[in-house]
Amino acid sequence: MNSPAYRQIASELREAIERGTYPEGAALPKITEIAEQYGIAKQTARAAIAELEAEGLVEVGRRRGTTVRVRPVKQRLTRSRQVFRDERGYYFDPTAQPWNALEPPTITWGPAPRDVAVLLSAAPGEDVLIRDRIMGDVAARKPMQLATSFLPATLSRGTQLAERDTGPGGIYDLLENMGHGPLAWEETVGARMPAPAEAERLGLPKGIPLLRIVRTTKSPDGTVLEVNDTRMPADTFEIGYSITRHPSAVLPN
Amino acid sequence: MNSPAYRQIASELREAIERGTYPEGAALPKITEIAEQYGIAKQTARAAIAELEAEGLVEVGRRRGTTVRVRPVKQRLTRSRQVFRDERGYYFDPTAQPWNALEPPTITWGPAPRDVAVLLSAAPGEDVLIRDRIMGDVAARKPMQLATSFLPATLSRGTQLAERDTGPGGIYDLLENMGHGPLAWEETVGARMPAPAEAERLGLPKGIPLLRIVRTTKSPDGTVLEVNDTRMPADTFEIGYSITRHPSAVLPN
DNA sequence: CAGTGGTCTAGACCACAAC
DNA sequence: TTGTGGTCTAGACCACTGA
Numbered sequence: 001m002n003s004p005a006y007r008q009i010a011s012e013l014r015e016a017i018e019r020g021t022y023p024e025g026a027a028l029p030k031i032t033e034i035a036e037q038y039g040i041a042k043q044t045a046r047a048a049i050a051e052l053e054a055e056g057l058v059e060v061g062r063r064r065g066t067t068v069r070v071r072p073v074k075q076r077l078t079r080s081r082q083v084f085r086d087e088r089g090y091y092f093d094p095t096a097q098p099w100n101a102l103e104p105p106t107i108t109w110g111p112a113p114r115d116v117a118v119l120l121s122a123a124p125g126e127d128v129l130i131r132d133r134i135m136g137d138v139a140a141r142k143p144m145q146l147a148t149s150f151l152p153a154t155l156s157r158g159t160q161l162a163e164r165d166t167g168p169g170g171i172y173d174l175l176e177n178m179g180h181g182p183l184a185w186e187e188t189v190g191a192r193m194p195a196p197a198e199a200e201r202l203g204l205p206k207g208i209p210l211l212r213i214v215r216t217t218k219s220p221d222g223t224v225l226e227v228n229d230t231r232m233p234a235d236t237f238e239i240g241y242s243i244t245r246h247p248s249a250v251l252p253n
Numbered sequence: 254m255n256s257p258a259y260r261q262i263a264s265e266l267r268e269a270i271e272r273g274t275y276p277e278g279a280a281l282p283k284i285t286e287i288a289e290q291y292g293i294a295k296q297t298a299r300a301a302i303a304e305l306e307a308e309g310l311v312e313v314g315r316r317r318g319t320t321v322r323v324r325p326v327k328q329r330l331t332r333s334r335q336v337f338r339d340e341r342g343y344y345f346d347p348t349a350q351p352w353n354a355l356e357p358p359t360i361t362w363g364p365a366p367r368d369v370a371v372l373l374s375a376a377p378g379e380d381v382l383i384r385d386r387i388m389g390d391v392a393a394r395k396p397m398q399l400a401t402s403f404l405p406a407t408l409s410r411g412t413q414l415a416e417r418d419t420g421p422g423g424i425y426d427l428l429e430n431m432g433h434g435p436l437a438w439e440e441t442v443g444a445r446m447p448a449p450a451e452a453e454r455l456g457l458p459k460g461i462p463l464l465r466i467v468r469t470t471k472s473p474d475g476t477v478l479e480v481n482d483t484r485m486p487a488d489t490f491e492i493g494y495s496i497t498r499h500p501s502a503v504l505p506n
Numbered sequence: 507c508a509g510t511g512g513t514c515t516a517g518a519c520c521a522c523a524a525c
Numbered sequence: 526t527t528g529t530g531g532t533c534t535a536g537a538c539c540a541c542t543g544a
Contacts, residue, residue: 004513011449031530041515046530054307056446063523063529076441081334083496092496185496188329191444191462191487193309196264209444209462209487215496234444234462241494243336243345243438243468257532284511294534299511316510316542 005040006047013052017068028058028066056207056235069205074238083185089170092185092215099137099144104164106132112150116227119216120152129156131171134201143202144237147230155225171226172217180219187215189239194231202233209234258293259300266305270321281311281319309460309488322458327491336438342423345438345468352390352397357417359385365403369480372469373405382409384424387454396455397490400483408478424479425470433472440468442492447484455486462487 003011016022029037034045049066052058059069077093084091109127112120122128129151136143149171156162159178161171169176172183191209194202198210210231217226256264269275282290287298302319305311312322330346337344362380365373375381382404389396402424409415412431414424425436444462447455451463463484470479 006513014448030528041517042530043516044514047513049530054446055448060530061523062521062531063525063527065529074443079494081494081496186493187496188491188493189442189464190327190491191464193307193460193462195267195308207446209446211442211444238441238443240439240441241332241334243334243440259532283509294536295511296535297533300532302511313511314542315512315540316508316544318510 005038006044007051009034009038009040009045009048010051013048014055014057017052017057022068024068024070026068027064028068030065054207056205059205072236075236076238076240078240079187085169087168089168090172092187099135102134102136102138102141102143106130107162107164108132109153112227113229116150116214116229119214119227120150120224122152126153128153129162145230145232146198146201147228150227150229151225175217175219175225180223180225182220183225184218184220185215186218187213189213191234198231202231204233211237211239213239258291259297260304262287262291262293262298262301263304266301267308267310270305270310275321277321277323279321280317281321283318307460309458312458325489328489329491329493331493332440338422340421342421343425345440352388355387355389355391355394355396359383360415360417361385362406365480366482369403369467369482372467372480373403373477375405379406381406382415398483398485399451399454400481403480403482404478428470428472428478433476433478435473436478437471437473438468439471440466442466444487451484455484457486464490464492466492 013022013028022028028049031045031049032042034040034048035042038045049058049060052066053060057069058066060066076095077097078095079092080094084094108130110130111117111125112122112128112130114124117124117126117128120128129149131149131151133147134143135145135147151161151171159174160166161174166174175181176183190212192212194204194208194210198204202210204210211234213228213230215228215230216224217228219225266275266281275281281302284298284302285295287293287301288295291298302311302313305319306313310322311319313319329348330350331348332345333347337347361383363383364370364378365375365381365383367377370377370379370381373381382402384402384404386400387396388398388400404414404424412427413419414427419427428434429436443465445465447457447461447463451457455463457463464487466481466483468481468483469477470481472478
């Protein structure tokens, strides 16, 4: 019935934040102050703050103290039902994004994450081609997305798919030129907590999940040719889809 | 340069899990064993385990000890670009889902979450109609989704929109009968960590984010008539969209 | 009912970031 | 330089849950 002290204190602070007692950017009491005020050990006060931090509600800094997180304005990725292509490549988002690759792609061979391996019909631990890119605001050197492509080894070994430069149409043009087209795509949106390596690469604060778009490229016979795994901070991105009413307004079949 | 002890221990355990030394469902060493093995205090060992727990990698139970989390098979919600309707109501997912409302909807008046209020053009703190439902597996009494509709007070006060029973076509038929149709929808997918109340209602373990679909209902003149906020555990759900190649394969305009 | 994690303390010292 | 959080300990006791 009774929740522990640190949790009750976290609740009180959470409610105060939601009530607006501590608006965005405002400083919460110092950990030592909380400890003194409630007559508890510093560790216990710290546990309360850690709980709010894990919820993504506050930000803690060494000299700064604890502040209510300022929620960034979300960038909306407008996903289209149709892929477009121009002389510079393919676009899955009809809205042009103002950021680009921060570094040249990293090309390695290694095992894919388990769920990606399943999509590729690769054995667990089997080596595949991994093309890893980090996208972001080039001017501000701010990373925003990790985009990794996985391709079957048998398909890509010794081909230009494993080169750093794949030309303007990228791997999709190459795949079509290799006779695997016309390509079809499908995408899945999910979320999970970042691994520490991902959190570091993206500069992710605690308590922020990753939004994940897994895009699968298929040949007409249904073979999966590529899986693209894009991860981005869920506090700065959201993905928009439009919906229309079916003419008959009746479930098919 | 040097990371703290608890973090190094967490890294070692994380790598062991990824290597398969501890497969899914396997028990990790007990906290007291870790403490003894590394010659550290129990608290420090516990901090290492807490880190893995916050990543959603392990599950901790009182008598059970620490086990590697078994990742459930994800249920795929296949989102359509078109809404369907039959005699039982509207369908945004053409795949019939095997679960339903666990309880009758809760109808209250209160302020909407900040981002929803913005969509509704409601002032912060302004009361709106809140229709809250919890969906899940009725037989197993297992909650799976929290679905909340928000409607402007001026639109819904005193109408059947604020009644528990809205009839077979639900609020969308009502809105169209009130002269606001034909309706159009748009949806946004995002993610965030759950508030404690949400975690409890959904039975969410630590380290699992919420996947969130915010669906906006608009009248032809662009007025937002309703905002539906659906939250579900990101470890059991993913949302699928299909993509086709644009006939001209060229960016429009 | 016993074994496991969960909470809490008092005090010490470390490490970073802002001034 | 120094104020803030960050880590760590040794020990105590609590509270759940599974056998």
